[in-house]
Amino acid sequence: MNDLIKKLEAYSADKNPETKAKLQDIKDQLTAIFDEEVASISTSKALSPNELKNTQNVSEEVWALVEITNNILLNTSNGNYCTIKQKVITAARRKQHPWKKFEYTRLDTMERVFRLTWWKVTYDKPCYDENFDAYFKFSAK
Secondary structure (H helix, E strand, O other): OHHHHHHHHHHHOOOOHHHHHHHHHHHHHHHHHHHHHHHHOOOOOOOOHHHHHHHOOOOHHHHHHHHHHHHHHHHHOOOOEEEEEHHHHHHHHHHHOOOOOOOOHHHHHHHHHHHHOOEEEEEEOOOOOOOOOOEEEEEEO
């Protein structure tokens, strides 16, 4: 989580004041959530599977997806909810790193990162008899 906060600081350095303010707000929220998460995990007891899963190291690939999704949210969210098609996120990622193989399982981890922060995230994809693009819906908690 500290890596994400550092990346937000570096990313916002050359942005306009409005974007800087939004990123600072996100950083403040993340810092508060991170401090709360750390305080809630006691080292004197065994960690539950959920606590362990939520505190694992997250790969750089996932942080790249988080950054892409944050940019999309900054530009399209009304503050309460935003729907993002999976193909928009994956296309942006492929544009950044066309030589790297994309692993769709990284999207699951990205979703978990957002759930740990300030978003309620739902994912929907078509069944065999449906015809629509898979999407993530981000709603304020």
